[in-house]
Amino acid sequence: MAELLSHVLAAYALGTVVSWRLEWVTKRWVAVAMIGALLPDLNRIGLFVTDATLESVLGVPFSVDAIHTLGGVVLLSAIGAMVVADQHRRVFGVLLAGALSHLLVDAVKAYADGAAGAWLYPVTWARHPTPNLYVSSDPAVLAVVGVTALLVWWTDRTRGEER
């Protein structure tokens, strides 16, 4: 994973650019996409409790890393869509879009064997080639995403004033 600030800012930038094209995508929905960008890293619950502990308590194999996959974020987005009063489908779609932006950004990070993580689970365990663009602890990631988000924010603000 890149750090979450980059993921959240990337979702903000993508959502805001989409809002220039799609009228229904307001700031409210950009905010939902930013929450969606957090979802894959809910597997970081593993920092507090190990899979081995959960397995011994539950008595079955268990890995919270399933959350950081396609299947995991589809289910989490659906759960998120149940938290709102209505517009469930739209909330589901926007949460999922935010979560997918997270997984796609992670899909191009560096692996020493040149293949990305098995994030397409449960569709496939296959690992696609990665261009090895970055490691998460590299501040250049945040610099690039941060500057992009700032430009998008500025452009969005200027557009608002022109209207």
Place this chain on the structure above:
Amino acid sequence: MRLVVRIVVSTLLLAALFGLCVHYGGAYDDNWPHPTGDQLGAEYDAYAGERVLLIGSVQSVDGETIVIHVTDSADEVAAELEIDGVDEPVAPGGTVQVYGVLESDRTMTADETVVVDRDANAYGYKLGTSIVGVLLAIGYFGRHWTVNPRTLAVEPRETETTELVEGADDG
């Protein structure tokens, strides 16, 4: 959607997510092409001579030779390995990916290395920025959505319904 329906559907979805974690946990070792910490700890010799990708925490550094600990699913040390050919700067407390042929004497000459965290500070940087990211997302969300205690549902804040307020919102 009525509260009772939302609760029922949420429960079913949580059960499905639980099932996904169980299946993933059970199937991972067979589908991940490299030994996991658990496998390495249990039967190291089965992987000697194979080209593997391992992730480990750096214990010591001596030129291009480092000692790493690979951990298992309980976060216990599954193997201590000496890795040669690490030509990128890294310090104890850091994390590296190493890819190369695993030798039976618990060494490896890395063909490729990726320094995930250069030192413990790099991990702290990721943690710190991530917390800022979580707060930013929740804070931004809270400006546009609110919890209705009557329906126990998250709803849009009323103030954002007009175009005028939307335009001025980020100013």
